[in-house]
Amino acid sequence: MTEYSSLIYETIGPVARIWLNRPAQRNAQDTALLTELDQAMNLAQADEGVRVIILAAKGAHFSAGHDLKSAENDGQGYSVEERYAFEKKYYFDTAMRFWDSPKPTIAAVQGACVAAGFMLANMCDLVVVADDAFFSDPVVNLFGAVAVEVLVHPQVLGMRKAKDLLFTGRRMGAQEALDCGMASRLVPVAELESATLELANQIAKAPPFALKLVKRSLHRTLDLQGFRAGLDAHFDSHQLGHVSNEFAEKTRAGLTGVLAKKPGA
Numbered sequence: 001m002t003e004y005s006s007l008i009y010e011t012i013g014p015v016a017r018i019w020l021n022r023p024a025q026r027n028a029q030d031t032a033l034l035t036e037l038d039q040a041m042n043l044a045q046a047d048e049g050v051r052v053i054i055l056a057a058k059g060a061h062f063s064a065g066h067d068l069k070s071a072e073n074d075g076q077g078y079s080v081e082e083r084y085a086f087e088k089k090y091y092f093d094t095a096m097r098f099w100d101s102p103k104p105t106i107a108a109v110q111g112a113c114v115a116a117g118f119m120l121a122n123m124c125d126l127v128v129v130a131d132d133a134f135f136s137d138p139v140v141n142l143f144g145a146v147a148v149e150v151l152v153h154p155q156v157l158g159m160r161k162a163k164d165l166l167f168t169g170r171r172m173g174a175q176e177a178l179d180c181g182m183a184s185r186l187v188p189v190a191e192l193e194s195a196t197l198e199l200a201n202q203i204a205k206a207p208p209f210a211l212k213l214v215k216r217s218l219h220r221t222l223d224l225q226g227f228r229a230g231l232d233a234h235f236d237s238h239q240l241g242h243v244s245n246e247f248a249e250k251t252r253a254g255l256t257g258v259l260a261k262k263p264g265a
């Protein structure tokens with residue numbers, strides 16, 4: 001087991017499990033955590049014994065999103081170019097490493113799975129949700145931001161529900177996540193860890209080369225429909241949102257100030 005400052009990396013037979021490990025911060029993602037995620041993915045990809053990767057989270061919540069305290073500090077005074085480079089490296093590319101992982105990935109989600117938490121969990125191939133999990137991307141309403149950096153929403157929710165959640169900023173519960181196809185399995189929270197591991201072990205029995213190629217084919221099917229071009233285009237629109245007057249007005253008191261007024265977000 002390798003322990004990082006913000007993650008735990010462990011292998012259990014053919015399964016690598018990466019735990020987000022900032023429970024006191026509801027696993028808010030700061031640059032240290034995102035850097036470690038990248039390193040953990042390097043380890044998992046390089047280890048020939050690893051067939052499947054689980055992304056889980058310690059504590060009551062999967063992830064409340066980007067660490068706005070850290071984003072605020074990092075982002076203040078950024079030029080357009082600097083913010084673009086920062087968000088591309090830490091937010092977009094780190095998330096896409098899970099999407100592009102040649103090895104199957106499974107997210108195990110409990111509690112809050114919000115904004116960049118939603119983004120990261122949905123970069124995984126399968127998503128197992130606990131009955132207490134809830135999902136939202138409230139940043140349009142809260143910040144005047146143009147959703148999160150990777151617009152995976154229509155792909156995993158369907159277009160109608162993606163609009164519903166993004167326009168209103170509302171929460172979606174675990175049952176709704178299962179019903180719309182975003183969640184692969186719904187289990188009691190006490191069984192989240194064992195159910196996810198069981199699923200991972202089942203997948204680990206499949207021939208790895210065939211698995212890798214079938215994932216490639218599935219993703220190529222999406223890419224031929226324009227999926228990746230859509231993500232790239234959205235990233236640019238998202239950056240435009242960061243320099244809008246609406247974003248400036250909503251975040252004048254500071255991003256964490258906005259959140260403090262909306263503790264449920």
Ligand code: ZN
Pocket residue numbers: 087148149238242
């Ligand atoms: Zn952003």
